[in-house]
Amino acid sequence: MKIIFLTDIHGSFNQTAALIYESMADVYIIGGDLIDIPFYGINTAINYHDLQTDLKNLRKKMNREDMILEDFVDNLLDFPNVPDDIADKGTDYQQLTIRARRVMQQKYKVLENMISFKSSSQIFTLPGNYDMDLKYTSLHERDLHLHWHNLGGLKVAGYGGAEVWTAGIPERYIVKYNVGIGINDFNNEMYTFFKAVKPDIIVAHQPAHGIHDRISHIGPSGSPALRSFCENNPVKLCLTGHIHNDWGFTAVEGCVYLNPSNFGEVTTIQGEVSEGGFFYQIEFDSAEMARVSLKKFVNDRIHDIAEYYRKEGKWVEDIIDNERFQARRIGENYDMKVEKYSHIPEIELFKDIKNFFRMFRTLETEARLDELEKAIEVLQGEFTDIAMDVVGSVNMGISQQSSDIDVVLYLRCGQNCRDLYEQCGCYRQAKTKIEEIIGGKYEFEIIDCIDLNVVEQSIVTKNYECEVTQRFVAYRSICRPINYKVIAPIEDILNENIEFRRELEGSIRSYFRIFATTSQHMRSFDKYESRLKSIGIKLPESIRDKIRQYLQVAHPDN
Structure with missing residues (x-):
C-alpha cells in the first residue's frame, strides 16, 4: 500500500489536484490547513480581522471570555442602549461571519469537485486551525476528524484542529480542540478516541509534544496527549503538520513521526513568501512500513528529496537532492528563484489538453505506470542512471486493456551514440x-533513447544545434517521467538558463507542427474522446477548441 501525505495546503487547490493527478497512490491524506482565508478578497478578510480584534478586546474588558466571540456579539446586540459605533461593528461582524461560513463551504466544495475525479484512490481530509468543522461541508465523507478507516488491514484515525484560534476565522465554526495541556489523558477527547479505536496510523494537525512542534522563541508547542498515546500504544506512524519549519522524519519507540512542512505557499510573520510543494510518500509492505520518501511538487514535476528505509533494524536517511533538502533545512526558497517562463504555444496547448484527460486516468493506465516503475527499480541495480518518459495513451492517462506502452528511454551510456542508439x-x-x-x-516499444551525458554536455556548452538535447527538451515538456530523480538534475541545469531552453523549444517547433498534423496523431485524440464518452464524460467545448488549435484544424464555423 502506498500513502501520500500532504498538509497545510492553505488554499492551493490547483496544486493539490495536480499532484493527485500526476502521482499514484492507494491513499491520499490531505491534512489541515485546507484554506487560507474565509473570504475571496483580502480587503474583506482584513476588515473582518479588525472587527474581530476590536470585539475581542471588548469581550475581555467586559469579562465575558467564557463566551465564544459570535455568541458574545449576538448577546451584546440584544442589550438596550448599546453605543451606535459598537452596534455598527457588531452588526457588520454578524453579517461577515455569515458570509465567511458561506465562502468557506464554497471553497471546500471546490476542493471536493477537484479531487473527486481520482476515483481509483481513497482521499481523506483533516481540518486544521484555519478550517471549519468539515462535517458541515462537501468534504464530510472524507473527514478524518474523530473518524477511522481500515486501509489494507491498517487502521488510520484522525484528530483535527489545534490549540490555537487563528485570527480571522469565525470562532463559532472551528474544530473544538479538546486536547489542551492540563487535560489528563482519560478526560482528553483525542486520547479516549484513539484508545477506543487502537489505530496503527494517526493523522493529527497539531504535532506530538517535543517532536516537530518547536516554534522559534517559544519552544515546544505540541500535544502531550498525542505523544503519550503514541509512546504507550503500538502506533506505527503519526502524521502531523501545523508547524511548517519544524518538519522532518523522526522515529521514537517504534513510531515514525512525519511532518513534511507546508504544501501550499504561505506568508511568514515577516511578510515573506515561503514556497511549498513538500509531501511524504509512505510505502507499506503488508503491515510493515518499508520506505518513506520526502518529495517536492514543482510545476508538475515530482522531485525526490530524501528517502528513509530500514537497514539492520534501523532507519537510514538517504538524501537524494541535497540542494533542495538543505534549502528547506535553513528555510530558504529554492524553486521560486528559478525564472518563470512559458512554453511555446504548441506545448502549452498540449499540456492543457493532457491535464484535462488525466483527470479521468484509468486503472489500466495506473497498472502500466506501476509496471514501469517496478521495471526501473529492478534495472537500477544494473544501470547507474536509467529513467523513462511515457508517451501516448499512458501519458494522457486513458489507456485501455488493449493499449500498448510507448516510452523514451534515458541512459548514461558513455559511448556518445547520439542518433545511433539502436x-x-x-x-x-x-x-x-x-x-x-x-x-x-x-x-511495449521504446520510441527513442537519450544519452544524458550528451544532453548534459550540450547544455553546459550551450550547443543549440544538438538534436539529442532538442528531443530531450521536447519530451520533458509534454511527457510523464518514470524515475524522475535521474532526470531532475539535468533539467535543473537546463532551467538555470531559461533563454537557452526557449531557443531549443523554438528549434523543435516545426517538428511539433509536423507531428501534430499527422493522421495517426489526429486519430489518437478521436480515440481519447471516445473513451471518455464510454464512461459518460462529454468533452467540454473549451477543450475541443484547444485540440483544434493544437492539431491546427480550423473550427467548422470558420
Missing part, C-alpha cells in the same frame, strides 16, 4: 531486460 550495447541490454519484465504483460 546499435548501442547499453540500449540493447536495457531493452532486453525491459522486455523480459514487461513484454509478457503489455505490448
Whole structure:
C-alpha cells in the first residue's frame, strides 16, 4: 500500500489536484490547513480581522471570555442602549461571519469537485486551525476528524484542529480542540478516541509534544496527549503538520513521526513568501512500513528529496537532492528563484489538453505506470542512471486493456551514440531486460533513447544545434517521467538558463507542427474522446477548441 501525505495546503487547490493527478497512490491524506482565508478578497478578510480584534478586546474588558466571540456579539446586540459605533461593528461582524461560513463551504466544495475525479484512490481530509468543522461541508465523507478507516488491514484515525484560534476565522465554526495541556489523558477527547479505536496510523494537525512542534522563541508547542498515546500504544506512524519549519522524519519507540512542512505557499510573520510543494510518500509492505520518501511538487514535476528505509533494524536517511533538502533545512526558497517562463504555444496547448484527460486516468493506465516503475527499480541495480518518459495513451492517462506502452528511454551510456542508439550495447541490454519484465504483460516499444551525458554536455556548452538535447527538451515538456530523480538534475541545469531552453523549444517547433498534423496523431485524440464518452464524460467545448488549435484544424464555423 502506498500513502501520500500532504498538509497545510492553505488554499492551493490547483496544486493539490495536480499532484493527485500526476502521482499514484492507494491513499491520499490531505491534512489541515485546507484554506487560507474565509473570504475571496483580502480587503474583506482584513476588515473582518479588525472587527474581530476590536470585539475581542471588548469581550475581555467586559469579562465575558467564557463566551465564544459570535455568541458574545449576538448577546451584546440584544442589550438596550448599546453605543451606535459598537452596534455598527457588531452588526457588520454578524453579517461577515455569515458570509465567511458561506465562502468557506464554497471553497471546500471546490476542493471536493477537484479531487473527486481520482476515483481509483481513497482521499481523506483533516481540518486544521484555519478550517471549519468539515462535517458541515462537501468534504464530510472524507473527514478524518474523530473518524477511522481500515486501509489494507491498517487502521488510520484522525484528530483535527489545534490549540490555537487563528485570527480571522469565525470562532463559532472551528474544530473544538479538546486536547489542551492540563487535560489528563482519560478526560482528553483525542486520547479516549484513539484508545477506543487502537489505530496503527494517526493523522493529527497539531504535532506530538517535543517532536516537530518547536516554534522559534517559544519552544515546544505540541500535544502531550498525542505523544503519550503514541509512546504507550503500538502506533506505527503519526502524521502531523501545523508547524511548517519544524518538519522532518523522526522515529521514537517504534513510531515514525512525519511532518513534511507546508504544501501550499504561505506568508511568514515577516511578510515573506515561503514556497511549498513538500509531501511524504509512505510505502507499506503488508503491515510493515518499508520506505518513506520526502518529495517536492514543482510545476508538475515530482522531485525526490530524501528517502528513509530500514537497514539492520534501523532507519537510514538517504538524501537524494541535497540542494533542495538543505534549502528547506535553513528555510530558504529554492524553486521560486528559478525564472518563470512559458512554453511555446504548441506545448502549452498540449499540456492543457493532457491535464484535462488525466483527470479521468484509468486503472489500466495506473497498472502500466506501476509496471514501469517496478521495471526501473529492478534495472537500477544494473544501470547507474536509467529513467523513462511515457508517451501516448499512458501519458494522457486513458489507456485501455488493449493499449500498448510507448516510452523514451534515458541512459548514461558513455559511448556518445547520439542518433545511433539502436546499435548501442547499453540500449540493447536495457531493452532486453525491459522486455523480459514487461513484454509478457503489455505490448511495449521504446520510441527513442537519450544519452544524458550528451544532453548534459550540450547544455553546459550551450550547443543549440544538438538534436539529442532538442528531443530531450521536447519530451520533458509534454511527457510523464518514470524515475524522475535521474532526470531532475539535468533539467535543473537546463532551467538555470531559461533563454537557452526557449531557443531549443523554438528549434523543435516545426517538428511539433509536423507531428501534430499527422493522421495517426489526429486519430489518437478521436480515440481519447471516445473513451471518455464510454464512461459518460462529454468533452467540454473549451477543450475541443484547444485540440483544434493544437492539431491546427480550423473550427467548422470558420
